[in-house]
Amino acid sequence: MADITFKVFRFDPGTDSAPRFDTFVAPLFKKGLTVLEALFYIQEKLDGSLAFRASCREGVCGSCAMHINGKYRLACETQVSELGSDGVIVQPLGHLKVLRDLVVDMEPFFAKYKYIKPYLMPGSPSPEREWPQTVGEHAKVMPSIDCILCACCHASCTVTATDPDYLGPAALLWADRFARDSRDNSLDERLRLVDQLHGIWRCHTIFSCQEVCPKDLDPTGCIADLKRKAMKRKLFGH
Ligand code: FES
16 A cells, blocks of 8 residues: 655644644555545544544535645545645645634635625516526526535635735626526626626636636636626616
C-alpha cells in the first residue's frame, strides 16, 4: 500500500500567530481514495484537531470546497490518484476569512447570494396549483440551477480578491438564473441590484470561475447575459 504525503494548511486565529503547513503521511488505503476520505483518515488517526467541512460526500452539498494542488475543487470528488505522485497540498478557500484550518467564514459569500433575492418574484398572486412552464422556458434556467454554492468560483475570482464588495460569480449566476425565469416578473429590480459599482460591470471576463466550477457551469456567460440585459434596458427601455 503506497503512502501519500499531505501538506495541510493549519491556522487557529485564537491561538496561532501565523498560519503553517503540517505534513501528514497517509496510506492510499483504497482504490479511488478521495482527498476528503484522506482528510477524515488524518483527523481520525493522526490529528483529531484538524478542522474541515463536509457533509454529503458526493458532490451535492458544496461544503468540502478547498484549494487542492493549485486548483479550487471539491475534496469529495477529487481522487488522490488524479493528483500525481508529488503529494497533496490542501488549503482553504480564498478571499474568505479562515475560522480554523480549512474552515472559512461563508457569511459574506451567502450575504451576496441573499442580496440578489434568490427566489421567484412573479408580481402577481400565486395560482391555485402551480406556475406552468414549457420545456423551452425551463431549459433557459438550466443548467444554472445545478449550482451548489460551493464558492470555488468566488475563491478563484481575481476581482473578488481586489474588491471584497464585488457580488461575485455565484451570486450573479443566480441573479441571471431568476432573470431568465419565465415565471419571474421583476427584471427591473433584478437589474437594479446587479447594475451597480460592485456588480456585473466589475467582471473582467477572465473565466477563472468557469474553469473551476465543479458542475461545469458558466458564471462568466451568465454575467455577460446580465450585462446584455442591463444595456438593452438602458438603450431601449426593455
Ligand atoms: S461533501 Fe458535499 S460536496 Fe463534498
